[in-house]
Amino acid sequence: MDPRLNPYTPNAGARPPALVGRDAELAAFEILLERLKRGHTEQSLMITGLRGVGKTVLLTEFEAMARAGGWISVEAEITKNDAFGPRMARLARRALLQTAPQERWGERMRRAAGILKSFHITFSPSEGSLTAGLDIDPQAGLADSGYLSDDLTDLFVALGEAAVEQQTGVAFLIDEVQFFSTDELEALIMALHKTVQRSLPITLVGAGLPQLPRLAGEAKSYAERLFKFPRIAQLDLKGDARVALTRPAEDLGVEFTPEAVTEIIAYTEGYPYFIQEYGKIIWNLAPIGEPIGLATAHRARALVEAKLDESFFRARVARTTDLERQYIQAMARIGPGPHRTGDVAEAMRRRSEQLGPTRARLIDKGLLYTPGHGLTAFTVPQFDRYIKRTYVEEVD
Ligand SMILES: Nc1ncnc2c1ncn2[C@@H]1O[C@H](COP(=O)(O)OP(=O)(O)OP(=O)(O)O)[C@@H](O)[C@H]1O
Ligand SMILES: [Mg+2]
Incomplete structure (x- = not known):
């Protein structure tokens, strides 16, 4: 569809056309x-x-x-x-x-x-x-x-x-x-x-x-x-996330099929920025005159992932040292987190105390946080998935 009319806002701080869930x-x-x-x-x-x-x-x-x-x-x-x-x-x-x-x-x-x-x-x-x-x-x-x-x-x-x-x-x-x-x-x-x-x-x-x-x-x-300290998070998958995706298009007379919505929301896990990025790319791909369907959602997927890698994930890894990256990779290897710091150390075959300064620097850089005593988590949603697909040979 016409990119000049594209209503989605995948930009830092950009007010979305449908500000939902807040x-x-x-x-x-x-x-x-x-x-x-x-x-x-x-x-x-x-x-x-x-x-x-x-x-x-x-x-x-x-x-x-x-x-x-x-x-x-x-x-x-x-x-x-x-x-x-x-x-x-x-x-x-x-x-x-x-x-x-x-x-x-x-x-x-x-x-x-x-x-x-x-x-x-x-x-x-x-x-x-x-x-x-x-x-x-x-x-x-x-x-x-x-x-x-x-x-x-x-x-x-x-x-x-x-x-x-x-x-x-x-x-x-x-x-x-x-x-x-x-x-x-x-x-x-x-x-x-x-x-x-x-x-x-x-x-x-x-x-x-x-x-x-x-x-x-x-x-x-x-x-x-x-x-x-209100914590804001993903939009509710059954309601707000769907509205955030569909309403901007609906306002311009464009529908999504329910299957396409389900597919996109599942991929984005309701994260507002991912919804905007998916919305923007799928709008430009979709044929005029029919609802945006599952096939287009599938076609958009690789483009969305490439865009997220380039604009959201990569710059964050670029700011890390080798050891810091190894730490992040060890976390990603174990799963999405939060992780016990001891488990991360074990995955790196080191002692927790040895890695304390590395973990502290990653927190300082805004990549990790401590959700509870002795725990570590990514501040970036789906970061584990990004690390896994990008550093496959080193992670597996
Ligand atoms: N309630 C919402 N509904 C739909 N989209 C939203 C909503 N809130 C934010 N967005 C979209 O999400 C993206 C991220 O928003 P924003 O930059 O405010 O996030 P942030 O939490 O400040 O991120 P960062 O920590 O990286 O600064 C933007 O593209 C914005 O348009
Ligand atoms: Mg911000």
């Missing part, structure tokens, strides 16, 4: 915003899930909801080795400048701008451009101690008070939260804790890999009282 998370976010705005406290959200399940899409949807509700929202994607102080200063500046034009600033806004300036001078003195648009003196004694958690707390509280003054709220929407270091996460949690104690309309909603609850808990034991 009603609970969307409702939770709506309640969070409403409660904070009314001066109530509420646990914030950290969305967790494997690669490609739709975390970024959900955050983007949250952003749209926040804006529609009159909130100031600022988004950021965390990458490794990104300097934390300057990044927080930039985000706070964006929030502040969106809150109101300078001619409408009241006392609280000016104070927040002064504190932001102190924070900036303390943590990113070499980055001059940030202070542009902040025509105000630094606030001595606040956000200038050099202790990240104290100073970030000053900044968040000042921002929250400024938001109250302007009758709005500030939502930070942070993607890939697992890439924060423990110190950075601790500072964020502490700062947010203070704004909750003061019932200020400021919140931080995040998304990241499934190790997030553990990382947050290690950074600060009370993290679980500040955040809910």
Whole structure:
């Protein structure tokens, strides 16, 4: 069919035409915003899930909801080795400048701008451009101690008070939260804790890999009282996954046969990204004027697999060392997981302790996570299948 009309969205963070199966998370976010705005406290959200399940899409949807509700929202994607102080200063500046034009600033806004300036001078003195648009003196004694958690707390509280003054709220929407270091996460949690104690309309909603609850808990034991950690996963095979596949086509007057739907959903196991990739390829292959059938689904299969290998799986292996890859191969050999770390070591004929650093690096790179004590699993769905088909001679 006409590729120009293809409705599927196999791109990172791209809003799918049918955003299904996420009603609970969307409702939770709506309640969070409403409660904070009314001066109530509420646990914030950290969305967790494997690669490609739709975390970024959900955050983007949250952003749209926040804006529609009159909130100031600022988004950021965390990458490794990104300097934390300057990044927080930039985000706070964006929030502040969106809150109101300078001619409408009241006392609280000016104070927040002064504190932001102190924070900036303390943590990113070499980055001059940030202070542009902040025509105000630094606030001595606040956000200038050099202790990240104290100073970030000053900044968040000042921002929250400024938001109250302007009758709005500030939502930070942070993607890939697992890439924060423990110190950075601790500072964020502490700062947010203070704004909750003061019932200020400021919140931080995040998304990241499934190790997030553990990382947050290690950074600060009370993290679980500040955040809910909803886990999003595959779409339900009998309902939502089918809708995600069929509705975008149906909206354009194109049907799938039930057999084709069953075949595609079984292959994708309901993973949103795989559904989009399959949908996109099969649309382009399918003949015009008849329902998309099983034969086309079979024909598309090899193309889908090649596309997934190239765009989703391969780059992740490319970032590993030989030993790390051997570790992944050993896991794949045993099965989809989660695996006991002892079993992986045994499959490699080594002792668990010897492999500890390798496993830690793979977690650090975002390829593995720890679903429970002594367990290891892939963060990438169907990764075991990819490794097996790609490294056949080494795996078998
Ligand atoms: N609820 C949904 N229904 C259908 N498709 C979806 C849904 N959520 C996300 N998708 C699709 O899935 C793909 C992955 O979405 P997204 O980039 O948000 O995942 P992610 O969890 O952020 O992945 P990563 O961990 O790799 O960043 C996109 O192609 C998107 O269009
Ligand atoms: Mg993402």
